[in-house]
Amino acid sequence: MRLVPDLMLTVAGWTSGRGVTLAGGRIASIDPIDRPQPGDVPLVGKGLLPGTVNAHCHTFQSLLRGLGDDLDFAGWRDRVLYPFSERLDRRAIALGAAFAFVEMLRHGATTCVDFFYLQDEGNDNAEAVVEAARAVGIRLVLARAMYDWEGAPKRYREPVADAARRTRELIAAHRDEATTVIQPAPHSPHGASAAMIRAGCEIAEAEDTRFHIHVAEGRYEGERTLREHGATPIRYLEWLGVLGPRMIGVHCVWLDDEEIALMGARRAALAYCPSSNMFLGDGITRIPELSQAGVRIGLGTDGGCTNNRLSVFEEMRMTSLLQRVRLLDGGALDAATVFHLGTRSGAEILGVEAGVIAPGQLADLVAVDLADASLHPRIDLLKSVVYAMSDRAVTDVWVHGRRVVEAGRLVTVDERELLARVRELTQGWSI
Numbered sequence: 001m002r003l004v005p006d007l008m009l010t011v012a013g014w015t016s017g018r019g020v021t022l023a024g025g026r027i028a029s030i031d032p033i034d035r036p037q038p039g040d041v042p043l044v045g046k047g048l049l050p051g052t053v054n055a056h057c058h059t060f061q062s063l064l065r066g067l068g069d070d071l072d073f074a075g076w077r078d079r080v081l082y083p084f085s086e087r088l089d090r091r092a093i094a095l096g097a098a099f100a101f102v103e104m105l106r107h108g109a110t111t112c113v114d115f116f117y118l119q120d121e122g123n124d125n126a127e128a129v130v131e132a133a134r135a136v137g138i139r140l141v142l143a144r145a146m147y148d149w150e151g152a153p154k155r156y157r158e159p160v161a162d163a164a165r166r167t168r169e170l171i172a173a174h175r176d177e178a179t180t181v182i183q184p185a186p187h188s189p190h191g192a193s194a195a196m197i198r199a200g201c202e203i204a205e206a207e208d209t210r211f212h213i214h215v216a217e218g219r220y221e222g223e224r225t226l227r228e229h230g231a232t233p234i235r236y237l238e239w240l241g242v243l244g245p246r247m248i249g250v251h252c253v254w255l256d257d258e259e260i261a262l263m264g265a266r267r268a269a270l271a272y273c274p275s276s277n278m279f280l281g282d283g284i285t286r287i288p289e290l291s292q293a294g295v296r297i298g299l300g301t302d303g304g305c306t307n308n309r310l311s312v313f314e315e316m317r318m319t320s321l322l323q324r325v326r327l328l329d330g331g332a333l334d335a336a337t338v339f340h341l342g343t344r345s346g347a348e349i350l351g352v353e354a355g356v357i358a359p360g361q362l363a364d365l366v367a368v369d370l371a372d373a374s375l376h377p378r379i380d381l382l383k384s385v386v387y388a389m390s391d392r393a394v395t396d397v398w399v400h401g402r403r404v405v406e407a408g409r410l411v412t413v414d415e416r417e418l419l420a421r422v423r424e425l426t427q428g429w430s431i
């Protein structure tokens, strides 16, 4: 199959008069279009972009959207997250995942990290999420949480040995799958014990994966880690011996200069969620400083009830705007930089060969309607994609070479039926 768009964004910039040949889930070649070939898919009036990468999400939280809006973090967690996540059975977990995956695809995200922690002492719930991703057709990095803080609901928690064994089993069950990757995810310095965090890192080493961990999201977390462990979060992770290139720290809002330098020196990565950090009033992560220190960065939406949108294009825009207002500098982070964070850089931190249109890369692609008003006037198309583009401009999406959105509609699942099930499940919910 060869996609033939009007314009295509490659590493060399926008090009026209070329087609992208897809084979075996990857981009086989990019060639000049001399003459039409059988199997050509003309994309008239469309621009082809790499799919975006959502480096941090909790999919079940989409079902909780709207319940805790305008609460502070403690209110949101204790009145919404904890009690309502107890209401979800396995079918509801799968429904929430499908609901979130559909929204992401419609917004042009082709890879999603689901940092998943409703384990119920097993992997059956995680398997339901994997199955939902397959059915909807998104590429899934399931960050299998490892949680043992006693203040959290029971279904989040497991003894270290059990969490480690189940995480290994889940990785083994999905090894070499085309669109599913499992990675360990000790919850955070406050949600996981030292032994749990070490176990997560050891699994990542043994299985050659990355591992995810929430770090310094709210100011209180750093204070708590300092009080309980005698060190701020990044110093604590360094002391545990887990700070390294496999680590993906989520948020990293409250780091001091030394912690930023240390994170960079260890080549650790960051999954940055600007809208969520704003929504919960957490603070502003120092992105230019982290990047300059050598920290690799991807962008995430976080869960659907702390954003409340699931669009990486939106996170690109927010990443740039937030640094401008923080640094009082309208040129703080340009469009090309934040587009890179939401695509190629995000894929790189996850170990996924995507986020760029080039031969050999995974065929995860997005077509946008160049006739959409939000992409007018045509001054600089990449800047318009980042700062101005409406989600309605995303018309077609391919994941692993499979067209999962066509002319703005999901081809894999019935969206109306899905939404009817969401309405039925959440009817009457309030706090």
Ligand SMILES: [Zn+2]
Pocket: 056, 057, 058, 115, 214, 250, 302, 303
């Ligand atoms: Zn999170």
